[in-house]
Amino acid sequence: MRRLFSSIYKEFLVLIRDRAGLAILFVMPLVLIIIMTIIQDATFKTVTEVDISMILVNNDKDSLGEAISEGLYSSKFFNIVEEIDGEKITKELAEELVAKGEYKIGIIIPERATEAIRGNVNALINKSFKSFNIPGVKQRTKKSSINVTIFIDPVTSPSFKNMVMSSLKEFTSQLEIEMFFKNFSLALTQLMPNQKPIEFESFETIKYQEIYASTTGDYKLPNSVQHNVPAWTMFAMFFIVLPMAGNIIKEREEGSAFRLKTMPGSYVTVMFSKIFVFLGVAFLQFILMLLVGVYIMPLIGLPMLEIGPHKIALAVMAIASGLAATGYGVAVGTIATTHEQAATFGAVSIIIFAALGGIWVPVYVMPPLMRVLSQFSPLQWGLNGFYDILLRGGDLVVVLAETSKLLIFFVLMLVIALVYNNYNKTK
Amino acid sequence: MHENQHIIELKKLTKYYKGSSIPAIDNISLNINKGEIYGLLGPNGAGKTTTISILCGLFGPTSGNVFIDGMEFQNSAEKIKNIIGVVPQEIALYPSLTARENLNFFGHMYGLKGKQLKNRIDECLELFGLEKNANRRIKTFSGGMKRRINIIAGILHKPKIIYLDEPTVGVDVQSRNVILEHLRNLNSDGTSIIYTSHYMEEAENLCSRVAIIDMGKVITEGKPKDLINSKEEYTDLESIFLNITGRALRDE
Numbered sequence: 001m002r003r004l005f006s007s008i009y010k011e012f013l014v015l016i017r018d019r020a021g022l023a024i025l026f027v028m029p030l031v032l033i034i035i036m037t038i039i040q041d042a043t044f045k046t047v048t049e050v051d052i053s054m055i056l057v058n059n060d061k062d063s064l065g066e067a068i069s070e071g072l073y074s075s076k077f078f079n080i081v082e083e084i085d086g087e088k089i090t091k092e093l094a095e096e097l098v099a100k101g102e103y104k105i106g107i108i109i110p111e112r113a114t115e116a117i118r119g120n121v122n123a124l125i126n127k128s129f130k131s132f133n134i135p136g137v138k139q140r141t142k143k144s145s146i147n148v149t150i151f152i153d154p155v156t157s158p159s160f161k162n163m164v165m166s167s168l169k170e171f172t173s174q175l176e177i178e179m180f181f182k183n184f185s186l187a188l189t190q191l192m193p194n195q196k197p198i199e200f201e202s203f204e205t206i207k208y209q210e211i212y213a214s215t216t217g218d219y220k221l222p223n224s225v226q227h228n229v230p231a232w233t234m235f236a237m238f239f240i241v242l243p244m245a246g247n248i249i250k251e252r253e254e255g256s257a258f259r260l261k262t263m264p265g266s267y268v269t270v271m272f273s274k275i276f277v278f279l280g281v282a283f284l285q286f287i288l289m290l291l292v293g294v295y296i297m298p299l300i301g302l303p304m305l306e307i308g309p310h311k312i313a314l315a316v317m318a319i320a321s322g323l324a325a326t327g328y329g330v331a332v333g334t335i336a337t338t339h340e341q342a343a344t345f346g347a348v349s350i351i352i353f354a355a356l357g358g359i360w361v362p363v364y365v366m367p368p369l370m371r372v373l374s375q376f377s378p379l380q381w382g383l384n385g386f387y388d389i390l391l392r393g394g395d396l397v398v399v400l401a402e403t404s405k406l407l408i409f410f411v412l413m414l415v416i417a418l419v420y421n422n423y424n425k426t427k
Numbered sequence: 428m429h430e431n432q433h434i435i436e437l438k439k440l441t442k443y444y445k446g447s448s449i450p451a452i453d454n455i456s457l458n459i460n461k462g463e464i465y466g467l468l469g470p471n472g473a474g475k476t477t478t479i480s481i482l483c484g485l486f487g488p489t490s491g492n493v494f495i496d497g498m499e500f501q502n503s504a505e506k507i508k509n510i511i512g513v514v515p516q517e518i519a520l521y522p523s524l525t526a527r528e529n530l531n532f533f534g535h536m537y538g539l540k541g542k543q544l545k546n547r548i549d550e551c552l553e554l555f556g557l558e559k560n561a562n563r564r565i566k567t568f569s570g571g572m573k574r575r576i577n578i579i580a581g582i583l584h585k586p587k588i589i590y591l592d593e594p595t596v597g598v599d600v601q602s603r604n605v606i607l608e609h610l611r612n613l614n615s616d617g618t619s620i621i622y623t624s625h626y627m628e629e630a631e632n633l634c635s636r637v638a639i640i641d642m643g644k645v646i647t648e649g650k651p652k653d654l655i656n657s658k659e660e661y662t663d664l665e666s667i668f669l670n671i672t673g674r675a676l677r678d679e
Contacts, residue, residue: 006535010521010528017523017564255517259580262483262513263536264505424486 003265007273014247015277021243025281026288029236033289034296036232041224041302052160053079055094055106055151062114064175068107068148071171077163091149098151105164106151116146117172121179129187148172223303229293230386231359234379236289237282237321238350241329244278245342248333267421271414275326282322290314306390313389313396320406321382327413328378334417353379381405433494434588434619435459435482440491442477442643451477453643454491459636464610464620466634466651468627468664470672474643475623479590482621483513496587509538512586516593518573519580522566526557526576529565530583537584544583551579554609571602578606582613589613591622595629607633627665631655637664641672 016022056072058065072080081103082089089097094106148168152161189196251257260270293305307314329346336342354360356370357379363371374380385402388394437457443450452474459465467475481488484500484507493499495507520529527548534544552558555575565573578594591610595603610633614620624630630637631651638648647654647667655661661670 002540003536003538006532010524010532013524013528014521254522255515255519256521258485258515258517259513259519259533260536261485262508262511263533264508264538265536 003269004273007270008276011247011273011277015281025240025243026285029233029239029285030288030292032236033229033232033292034300037224037228037293037297037302038300040228052077053081053103054164055089055097055103056080056082057089057091057094057106057108058082059091059111060109060113062112063179064114064117064172065109067175068109068168068171071167072107075167077167095151098153101153101155104153104156104160107164107168108149108151110146110148113146113148114175117176118179121176121183124180125183125187129191225293225297225303225305226390227387229289229297229305230390231383233286233289234321234357234382234386235350235354235359237285237318237382238325238328238353238379239347240278240282240285240322240325241332241346241350242343244274244326244329245333245336245346246339247274247278248330249336249339249342268418271330271417275323275330278326278329279319279322282325283318286318286322308390308393310389310393310395313394313399314386316396316403317382317385317389317399320385320403320410321378323410324378324382324406324413327410331413331417331420335420350379353377356380357383359383378406378409381409432460433458434461434463434496435621436492436494437478438492438494440478440481440488440493442474442481443489450489450643452481452488452640455640455643455645456491457638457645457648459619459621461619462614462617463635464614464622464633466630466637467621467623467640468625468630468637468668469640473641473672475640476592477643478640479592479621479623482590483511484508509584510587512581512584512589514578514581514589514591514594516596518565518577520565520573520576523564525562525564526552526568527561529576530580533580534583539584547583547585548579551583554612555579556605571598574598574602575606578609582618586618588619588621591620593624594622595624595626603629627663627668631664639668639671646671 054072056069058069060066069080072078084093089106091108094103094108097103098106150164150168248257251260261267290305290307294307298304332342332346332349336345354377356374357363357377358366358374359379363374363380366374381402385399385406388398388402392398435458437455440452440455441450442452455474455478467478469475480486481493482495484504487500496510498507500507521532524532530548530551531544534540534548539547548561549558552561555578557572557575557579560568560572565576568576574594574597578591581591582589594610595606598606607629610620610622622630622634634651636648636650637654639646649657651664654667655663661667
């Protein structure tokens with residue numbers, strides 16, 4: 001035990017004497033988490049509130065143009081632009097501006113669009129009241145169609161495009177219903193002169209109630225901070241693999257590892273002392289990142305991270321994630337023979353783990369094969385565990401499976417390192 | 428475990444590295460007596476480092492046996508590691524730690540503790556003229572100072588056997604004298620020393636016996652004076668070395 005304590009103390013001294021390395025270990029993850037949360041915040045705002053500029057060319061000047069224009073203006077999603085330098089935007093200019101990427105979307109409502117809808121509505125009513133020959137209703141039976149042109153910047157995300165399209169369809173169908181109802185009412189008053197015209201009244205028959213599901217009844221409203229702090233914390237914690245592997249390789253290059261191998265005590269003692277110290281670093285990183293989420297993010301206009309009541313579960317998840325990361329660091333440091341190998345393999349493998357783990361793209365939108373592969377990413381286990389606690393209100397029991405997987409990964413990495421180390425002895 | 432006058436016995440020791448058809452050491456048998464300073468001499472790639480590595484227990488031989496004070500690594504690795512001290516050719520220290528912090532760590536790894544460890548560190552630092560630099564970081568030391576600390580780290584626990592791999596490489600004359608003087612002192616206290624060097628004059632003056640190895644085989648072995656007197660054309664150890672191993676350049 002004395003050997004372990006002495007080795008831990010030595011690792012601690014080596015770590016704190018490397019001021020630049022220490023600053024990188026703590027400052028870089030904080031910079032990463034703040035920048036990524038600010039960037040990702042926009043993604044969350046597209047469903048709540050964001051200011052995306054869009055061109056509207058309203059050539060209709062009638063009900064449809066008004067309905068679309070009113071709908072878009074009243075929505076908080078878009079910043080509508082109809083003129084540039086006091087000049088009305090034309091269809092050609094709209095296409096050019098969208099093609100240049102200056103605007104994400106341009107909507108062109110053609111002339112007489114409302115008239116076309118009105119004609120179609122009348123045709124439908126005529127068909128229904130054909131045998132009554134109502135004098136007030138125009139005798140038109142031929143249907144016509146109009147094209148509302150939408151220019152889309154190729155870089156626009158499909159989800160944003162779909163949101164615009166569904167908004168437009170909603171405005172159009174509302175107008176069609178209203179027109180149909182008014183003309184239908186008019187036709188009825190023609191048939192029954194004593195009947196007063198019925199006023200159109202919009203009524204929402206089916207209401208949608210949004211409830212974020214939770215087994216414990218304790219959930220947090222999803223926001224960029226609640227999503228990004230756990231995601232990027234996992235990512236940053238795993239990057240401890242690089243300094244850790246570097247530490248092992250440096251010890252080997254400087255010859256201390258050679259000396260240690262000739263001394264009593266085992267390789268395991270030396271590795272456990274490294275794991276202990278770097279686990280401490282990973283846990284401190286975690287605490288700092290939570291503190292940034294709670295205290296710093298609100299200062300820069302982001303939502304505050306809500307840690308919730310399950311702090312022990314959070315600490316256990318952080319320790320399990322830290323162990324998985326440090327175990328991986330020991331394996332990479334033992335197997336890699338140069339700093340270049342460790343840095344390249346370590347960094348790229350973490351990025352792959354992160355991609356599979358759903359740090360950038362949620363696992364549920366991945367192709368089936370990737371969804372299967374994601375089940376083998378320690379970052380996916382860690383991220384799921386943190387989401388269970390921070391978004392779904394889960395406690396220690398809920399994250400037991402994820403914690404166990406991370407601990408098994410840690411043990412597996414140590415076994416790989418130990419086997420490789422023993423294999424080297426037989427060379 | 429059996430008692431005899433040999434502190435180290437190598438019996439028909441052969442080592443093939445994986446993937447190599449040429450043995451790094453080939454059927455070497457050597458006996459090193461208790462209290463000897465034994466020199467392992469040879470050109471680059473002769474098999475010195477492989478022999479020392481096997482003697483340290485870093486890896487085992489392909490065939491043959493090694494007895495260290497009557498024990499074998501297969502069943503007494505920890506006991507053997509407690510009685511050997513290794514001074515590698517590299518400065519195997521932590522540059523960001525001070526001399527005392529380094530020695531404290533390595534001392535603890537050898538099982539020393541408390542006042543005993545502190546006194547031993549102070550004693551060694553004084554012996555090697557480094558007591559005033561105990562609290563300086565290793566990275567600020569000169570080459571000679573680093574070499575001396577490198578030796579102290581290997582002898583702190585008063586081992587029965589010390590392996591020294593090129594202990595005086597790249598040091599100034601003063602540091603070399605201090606190092607050699609203390610190796611003699613350690614030896615006079617009963618410590619057996621296995622020593623490799625390229626400095627033939629140094630080996631001639633220091634070693635009680637030497638073995639010249641080349642291509643993994645022991646070419647000749649004996650007391651330096653006996654070897655020099657064995658042929659008329661031999662004037663010193665270097666002339667024997669060049670005569671036996673040739674003048675062609677060797678790479679690792």
